[in-house]
Structures are given as structure tokens and as C-alpha cells.
Amino acid sequence: MKTLQDIIDSAKKIETKRVAVVGADDFEAVKAVSEAFDEGFVKPVLIGPKDEITKNLEKLGKNFEIIDAASIYESSEKGVRLVSSGAADVLMKGNVKTSVLLKAALNKEWGLRTGSVISHVAVMETPNLEKIVMVTDGGMLVKPDLNQKISIINNAVELARSLYIETPKVAVLAAVEVVNPDMPETLDASILTQMNRRGQIKNCIVDGPLALDNALSEMAAKIKHIESDVAGFADILVVPDIHSGNILGKSAIYLAGGRIAGIILGTAAPIVIVSRADDSKSKMASLALACMNSEKK
Amino acid sequence: MKTLQDIIDSAKKIETKRVAVVGADDFEAVKAVSEAFDEGFVKPVLIGPKDEITKNLEKLGKNFEIIDAASIYESSEKGVRLVSSGAADVLMKGNVKTSVLLKAALNKEWGLRTGSVISHVAVMETPNLEKIVMVTDGGMLVKPDLNQKISIINNAVELARSLYIETPKVAVLAAVEVVNPDMPETLDASILTQMNRRGQIKNCIVDGPLALDNALSEMAAKIKHIESDVAGFADILVVPDIHSGNILGKSAIYLAGGRIAGIILGTAAPIVIVSRADDSKSKMASLALACMNSEKK
Numbered sequence: 001m002k003t004l005q006d007i008i009d010s011a012k013k014i015e016t017k018r019v020a021v022v023g024a025d026d027f028e029a030v031k032a033v034s035e036a037f038d039e040g041f042v043k044p045v046l047i048g049p050k051d052e053i054t055k056n057l058e059k060l061g062k063n064f065e066i067i068d069a070a071s072i073y074e075s076s077e078k079g080v081r082l083v084s085s086g087a088a089d090v091l092m093k094g095n096v097k098t099s100v101l102l103k104a105a106l107n108k109e110w111g112l113r114t115g116s117v118i119s120h121v122a123v124m125e126t127p128n129l130e131k132i133v134m135v136t137d138g139g140m141l142v143k144p145d146l147n148q149k150i151s152i153i154n155n156a157v158e159l160a161r162s163l164y165i166e167t168p169k170v171a172v173l174a175a176v177e178v179v180n181p182d183m184p185e186t187l188d189a190s191i192l193t194q195m196n197r198r199g200q201i202k203n204c205i206v207d208g209p210l211a212l213d214n215a216l217s218e219m220a221a222k223i224k225h226i227e228s229d230v231a232g233f234a235d236i237l238v239v240p241d242i243h244s245g246n247i248l249g250k251s252a253i254y255l256a257g258g259r260i261a262g263i264i265l266g267t268a269a270p271i272v273i274v275s276r277a278d279d280s281k282s283k284m285a286s287l288a289l290a291c292m293n294s295e296k297k
Numbered sequence: 298m299k300t301l302q303d304i305i306d307s308a309k310k311i312e313t314k315r316v317a318v319v320g321a322d323d324f325e326a327v328k329a330v331s332e333a334f335d336e337g338f339v340k341p342v343l344i345g346p347k348d349e350i351t352k353n354l355e356k357l358g359k360n361f362e363i364i365d366a367a368s369i370y371e372s373s374e375k376g377v378r379l380v381s382s383g384a385a386d387v388l389m390k391g392n393v394k395t396s397v398l399l400k401a402a403l404n405k406e407w408g409l410r411t412g413s414v415i416s417h418v419a420v421m422e423t424p425n426l427e428k429i430v431m432v433t434d435g436g437m438l439v440k441p442d443l444n445q446k447i448s449i450i451n452n453a454v455e456l457a458r459s460l461y462i463e464t465p466k467v468a469v470l471a472a473v474e475v476v477n478p479d480m481p482e483t484l485d486a487s488i489l490t491q492m493n494r495r496g497q498i499k500n501c502i503v504d505g506p507l508a509l510d511n512a513l514s515e516m517a518a519k520i521k522h523i524e525s526d527v528a529g530f531a532d533i534l535v536v537p538d539i540h541s542g543n544i545l546g547k548s549a550i551y552l553a554g555g556r557i558a559g560i561i562l563g564t565a566a567p568i569v570i571v572s573r574a575d576d577s578k579s580k581m582a583s584l585a586l587a588c589m590n591s592e593k594k
Contacts, residue, residue: 128554138472142480175435175543183439185540212547213574220551220574243482244541246472250509251545254517256553257425277510277517 001132001163004125004261004285010163011041011288014295018043018087019272019287022079022101023072023094025052027059032274032283033092034060039284041291045088047079048095072096076104083269084110089294092272092287105267112267117141117151119266121159122249123289126258133216134160134236138245140264146188149238150201153192155265156236157204159289162296170196171215171234172208173244177226179209185240192238205229208238212248261285263293270294298429298460301422301558301582307460308338308585311592315340315384316569316584319376319398320369320391322349324356329571329580330389331357336581338588342385344376345392369393373401380566381407386591389569389584402564409564414438414448416563418456419546420586423555430513431457431465431533435542436559443485446535447498450489452562453533454501456586459593467493468512468531469505470541474523476506482537489535502526505535509545558582560590567591 001007011017019036021029024046030053036042046053050068057063067082069075076096082088091112093101105112120139123132136156141148153170160168172189179186189208196206207230213220218232239245252258259282264271270290274283298304308314321327321343327350333339343350347365354360364379366372373393379385388409390398402409417436420429433453438445450467457465469486476483486505493503504527510517515529536542549555556579561568567587571580 124552126552128552142472173540173544175439175539183539212544213551216551217574223574239544240540241537242472242480243470243537244544247470247509247536247541248544248548251548252552254510254513255421255423255425255549255555257423258552277514277520 001165002130003132004123004259004281007123007132007163007261007285007292008039008288011291012039014041014291016041016043017089017291017294018045019090019092019290020045020047020079020082020088021092021094022047022075023096024048024056024066026095027056028276029092029094029274030056031060032280032287034062035280036284036287037062037064042287045082047075047082072100076101080104080107080112081110084112090270090272090287090290098273101271105271112269114266114268116155116266117148118264119152119155120262120264121156122260122262123285124249124252124258124260126252126256128256129216129258133234135245135249136236136238138239138242138249139262141242143241146191149188149192150195151266153201153204153206153236153238156238158296159263159265159293160235161203162292165235168204168235169230169233170204170206170236170238171210171230172206172238173212173215174209174240175211177210177214177224185209204236207231210234212237259285261289263289265293269297298462299427300429301420301556301578304420304429304460304558304582304589305336305585308588309336311338311588313338313340314386314588314591315342316387316389316587317342317344317376317379317385318389318391319344319372320393321345321353321363323392324353325573326389326391326571327353328357329577329584331359332577333581333584334359339584342379344372344379369397373398377401377404377409378407381409387567387569387584387587395570398568402568409566411563411565413452413563414445415561416449416452417559417561418453419557419559420582421546421549421555421557423549423553425553426513426555430531432542432546433533433535435536435539435546437561438539440538443488446485446489447492448563450498450501450503450533450535455593456560456562456590457532458500459589462532465501465532466527466530467501467503467533467535468507468527469503469535470509470512471506471537472508474507474511474521482506501533504528507531509534556582558586560586562590566594
């Protein structure tokens with residue numbers, strides 16, 4: 001896959017997915033699913049205060065299924081139950097607090113728990129990159145420990161495989177490509193690499209520590225004499241913490257003039273949370289990512 | 298300043314600076330100072346094994362001053378003494394270990410200590426940025442504490458002022474723009490902001506925490522209703538640690554197709570350490586940065 005458009009095009013080729021929009025009184029969210037509906041890969045179900053949702057639909061000249069809910073708690077529960085019962089495939093955040101939606105998604109009785117850690121993946125497209133590259137986790141786990149990093153990798157690998165990248169190359173990033181006992185990030189990277197060699201992290205090739213240049217540029221890796229199957233060709237960049245991941249994802253937009261799509265993984269169904277600042281192509285690609293991921297499950 | 302070329306052009310307008318190349322048996326380093334010499338803003342002094350240096354000069358058809366030194370320790374001491382005595386203005390790393398050169402630079406008798414912390418600044422240029430933006434510290438301090446962050450800011454502000462940015466705008470970056478007690482990076486950012494308001498960090502406007510989008514894009518800041526004199530217009534991005542800084546600096550090259558120039562500050566004279574992977578414009582801009590910084594001192 002070279003661009004976010006390729007992800008959208010792939011989503012059009014699979015079965016239409018039902019997207020439950022929680023808090024559909026948010027016009028921007030309804031507009032996003034409406035555009036994905038026009039492209040033919042999404043069937044929206046809108047949850048929230050019926051009157052407000054009806055107004056949004058009138059503005060768009062659309063007529064989607066509405067499930068009335070008075071509060072953000074009721075909306076969240078109804079949306080999550082719709083997905084856990086199989087009546088919807090993807091959860092999307094509208095006008096509800098992220099914390100409320102995620103709490104509902106993790107409800108032990110009727111939620112979407114899988115035992116995995118919940119993590120965020122951003123998929124970057126920039127004019128300078130030859131293919132899409134994933135960054136994780138710049139949106140959910142603040143400072144993941146080793147076990148959480150394993151889940152972060154597994155979640156991203158599952159997403160990559162849903163995009164037909166069968167054996168994704170995973171670079172565990174740090175400031176340097178050498179192991180430095182004074183930098184715990186480089187120790188975790190080494191351990192994750194070896195766990196992958198021992199078959200404890202599957203369906204991918206993990207290598208780290210790598211610096212961003214070694215991960216993305218074959219030439220930069222060669223200059224440093226790095227022997228690696230990942231260096232220069234990384235599909236997935238695993239960052240040390242939420243700050244470095246957030247900065248890296250946003251640099252794709254604000255330094256590089258590119259775009260990112262985002263998704264939350266680790267639950268039984270993917271969750272889409274788009275940002276008000278995302279352009280409409282980014283939002284549609286986020287929905288397409290979720291549909292592809294849902295198809296794989 | 299819009300591009301690295303503007304920094305080079307500025308360096309041409311000030312007095313020529315004497316650059317002591319430590320370990321000038323490194324052809325790439327000698328080539329870089331030679332090109333800066335051709336542009337007219339550098340006078341090289343080459344330190345290291347005389348025979349090797351002579352060969353390098355023959356290849357380039359140049360004739361610069363040579364100071365013979367047998368080992369990397371002797372080269373480092375001679376280079377640092379040249380600068381601390383005032384016979385040279387800028388120190389540049391050639392074929393010596395960074396740790397050996399820095400240890401010499403910090404020698405208590407004849408070194409370049411100032412009492413400040415030593416930090417790295419990368420200056421980024423990308424097609425999407427409207428001006429050059431500095432990132433600090435992605436190269437020296439692994440996990441700076443609050444006091445070290447103050448020095449990091451002071452060092453970068455001094456550099457910005459040497460580039461005629463009289464009151465630089467300093468964004469202290471994190472993953473979010475809200476203060477979160479569970480993210481110590483956002484607490485440091487708040488404290489640094491308030492210290493600036495109280496006049497404890499001078500000659501700049503500090504604001505944080507800011508996420509990268511808020512720091513660089515006025516629109517992104519507006520969407521989030523952020524009231525800030527820095528948001529959208531940051532000259533200096535202060536990152537939480539070496540990993541996030543290294544990733545951000547390198548994203549300017551490998552995601553954005555831009556360039557970075559780098560410099561080490563906090564010593565009595567600036568130190569230039571270029572990377573083998575830097576292109577010749579980046580190397581020249583690093584030298585130009587050092588010359589500008591030296592002029593200010």
C-alpha cells in the first residue's frame with residue numbers, strides 16, 4: 001500500500017461494514033461516515049439524542065438508522081452492545097468523551113475485551129515515503145512496559161496483515177541503533193527482537209533498537225553498517241512512549257505535508273476516533289482501516 | 298530565516314571564523330570545511346596525523362594550516378586549547394570519538410566549560426515549514442531534568458538570537474496540550490512556562506505543554522481553542538527526551554524530504570559534529586550555525 005487512498009480502495013472491495021457512531025449529535029462524525037457511505041464501504045448506525053441527529057442528517061440530505069439515547073453513557077453502552085452482539089462491526093466516537101466510550105468498550109459483561117492491551121496505531125502517508133508506515137503507540141499508552149509493547153506490536157501486526165502486509169517489518173525505535181545500558185528503551189528493543197526470533201512474537205520481523213533514519217532509509221542503514229532485515233524497509237515503527245509517537249505521527253502532517261489515519265486496536269472490534277483537525281481524506285482512511293481490520297477478525 | 302541557505306548566507310556576511318578540525322585525517326570533515334572555506338566564511342585549522350591530513354588536502358587541491366598530533370587524545374587537547382586560547386573560534390569533530398572530544402572540551406584547566414549544561418540543537422528545514430525550526434535536545438542529554446531543560450532552552454535561545462531571532466518562541470512539547478499529573482513532561486512544561494513569566498528564563502516566550510500540531514499550526518491551535526503567543530509560531534521545540542528529539546529531527550529528513558543542521562552548545566565555543574549521512578548543504582549549514590553563534594559570543 002502506497003497511500004491512504006489505497007486503504008480506502010481496498011475497503012471498497014470487501015463487504016460493507018456497519019459503523020456504530022456513538023454520540024452522533026456530532027456533525028463532523030456523521031459527515032465522515034456519510035462520505036464513507038457515499039464511497040460504498042460503510043453502513044452507518046447513529047446513536048445519541050434523536051432530534052440532534054435528525055438535524056445532522058437533514059443537513060446532509062441523508063437517512064440513516066438512528067438509535068435514540070439521552071446521555072453519553074447511554075449512547076456508549078448502546079453502541080458497544082451493538083458491536084458486541086454482532087449487529088455492528090466498528091465503533092466510532094462522536095460527541096462523547098473518549099474515557100466514557102473506552103470504559104464502556106471495556107465493560108466486563110457486555111464490552112469488547114479480548115485480554116489484549118488497547119493501543120493506538122497511526123498510519124502515515126507523506127510525499128517522501130514510498131509506502132504507508134505505521135506508528136504505534138502515540139495515542140493511548142503513556143509509557144508502555146515490555147509486556148505492553150508486545151501487545152502493541154501484536155495489535156499493529158494484525159492491522160498490517162489486514163492490509164495484506166503478510167509479514168510486516170517492525171522497527172523498535174530509539175535515538176540510537178546501539179544497545180546502551182543507560183537507555184532502557186534500547187534494552188526493551190533488544191528483548192523484543194530476540195522474543196521475535198524465538199517465536200514469541202509472531203507473523204512479523206522485529207528489529208531494534210533502530211533510529212528513525214536506519215528504519216526508513218536503506219542508505220542510512222548501510223552507512224552505519226547495520227545488518228538487519230528491517231532497516232530501510234520498516235512497515236511498523238514502535239516508539240518508546242506516547243510523546244515520541246505523537247510527535248512522530250504529527251510530524252507527518254506538520255513537517256511533511258502528509259496525512260495520518262488512526263485507529264484503536266486491542267478490543268474485539270476496532271474503534272475509530274478522528275480529530276477535528278483531520279481532513280476528510282484522513283477521516284475516511286481511518287474508517288477504511290477499521291473496516292479492513294474488522295474484515296480480518 | 299526560511300532555509301538553511303539563509304543561515305549560510307548570513308555567515309558569509311560576518312567575519313570569517315577559524316574552525317579547528319580535530320582528527321582531520323577524516324576526509325569528509327576536511328571536505329566540509331574546505332567547501333565552507335570556498336564559500337568564504339571559514340578558515341580551517343587541521344589537527345591530527347600530518348601525513349594523512351596532507352593526503353586529504355592533496356585530494357582537494359587545498360593548502361590549510363596543519364597542527365600535527367599523533368593520537369585522538371593529543372588532537373582533542375590541541376584543538377580545545379586552540380579554541381580556549383582564542384586562536385580558533387569553533388571546534389569541529391573529525392576522526393575522533395565524540396566522548397574523547399567532549400571530555401577534552403570539558404577539561405577544568407584548559408577546556409571550554411561555562412557552567413552551563415551541554416546540549417544539542419538541530420535546525421530543521423522542510424518544504425512544508427514556513428521558516429526554520431529548532432529541535433532540542435535530540436542528541437546529547439538522554440532524559441533531562443527540570444534544571445537541564447532550563448539550560449537547554451537558554452542554549453537554544455542564544456543560538457536563535459545569533460540568527461537575529463531576538464525573542465524566539467519556545468514550545469515545550471508533549472503528546473497533549475493539557476496538563477496531566479500522570480505525565481511528568483506536561484508538569485515540567487508548565488513550570489518552565491511560569492518561570493519564563495517570572496523572568497527566570499529570559500529573552501524568549503515559553504509556552505507548554507503543546508503538542509506538535511499546536512506548536513506549528515495556527516489553525517490546529519485555534520481548533521483546540523489554545524490561547525498562546527507561541528502556538529502556531531514556535532521557533533524552538535523543546536522535546537521531553539533524546540528519543541523524541543532524535544525522531545523529530547530525523548523525521549524532517551526521512552518523512553519530509555528536508556534537511557537538518559546540528560550544533561552542540563553550552564561550551565565557551567560551539568562544537569560541530571556532522572554525520573556521515575548528512576548531505577553537503579547540511580554540513581555547511583552546521584558550520585554556518587557555529588560561525589553565527591561564535592560571532593554572538
